[in-house]
Amino acid sequence: MQFDLQAFLENARVPYKAHFLTSLPQADFTGFRLAAPAECDFSATPTADGAALLLCVKAQVEAECARCLEPLQRNYDFQREYLVRPQDVEDPDFELPCSKKGCLDLEELVYQELIFEVPTVLLCSPDCQGLCPVCGKKKAAGCTCRPADSAAPADARLSILKQLLS
Ligand SMILES: [Zn+2]
Ligand SMILES: [Zn+2]
Known part of the structure; x- marks a missing residue:
């Protein structure tokens, strides 16, 4: 959907409003x-020296938790405001x-x-413990691995250190 910003800046006397849905089929979102x-x-x-643009977006996003890979959904509802002057349209660094x-x-x-709005790392919950490195199950689901299984190497190093110290 195109909005003729240049023409609006030149001629508009009354506000312009549009409501639209977009599924962004060509878009490449990283991770969601x-x-x-x-x-x-x-x-x-129209404003005294240009135009005030307002964009409101409501989107439902699907992704997998970055730690445990569980599917998750998040709702985003945000708005952005831009103040545009006629000279901005010709500016090669124009942000829009x-x-x-x-x-x-x-x-x-x-x-x-x-x-910009959706974080690149999404988690099912802020304290998601992820997957057990030993059995690959969700830690929160209570895997049966004993903490000693993964802590063993650290203990070995510690005992060498104890020997050196004594
Ligand atoms: Zn998770
Ligand atoms: Zn486990």
């Missing part, structure tokens, strides 16, 4: 995907995804903001 199309509201309002003709790609903008 959209469970359903993201629900977006975009508005542009804008074509040479001054058209703003709203889906690309949603994608950029989602990447």
